[in-house]
Amino acid sequence: MPAKEVCSICGCNLHRSGEYATPTVAGRSHATEHHFVAERFFGRSTNRRGTKREGGFSSCPFGYEGKMAVYCYECPEELLHNPILLPEDVKNFSKLVRKRGYDEGEKPEHRVQIAGRIKLLHEIIEAGLKQLISNHSSMPI
Secondary structure: OOOOEEEEOOOOEEHHHHOOOOOOOOOOOOEEEEOOOOOHHOOOOOOOOOOOOOOOOOOOOOOOOOEEEEOHHHHHHHHOOOOOHHHHHHHHHHHHHHHHHHOOOOOOOOOOHHHHHHHHHHHHHHHHHHEEEEHOHHHHH
């Protein structure tokens, strides 16, 4: 019997019954794979196969190109694809973008600045996660 699949984020039991994305418990817990680093960052698109666009990265700066994890439908579609950035968050992120030199007056032909902003956002998430974990080291994770 195959091992039971669970969501990489919330840990719910997953299934592959065919009710993907329906507004039911079964639809919300349907297994889906999600790239750690989006294919679009390399100029590829899984829903426009064969179409190549300029990507932000020629190679993965994180070492995870093409690698995926398994999640429930809900976690990537409602959590990962829709981060909450409030006005103050955007203002502070913009300050960091400018300090790092990833801002733009006019869009250049190259995509160096957007690649920098993508890496910066990951750096912020990584630092925040480490900080929250260390602040709550006495709490089980």
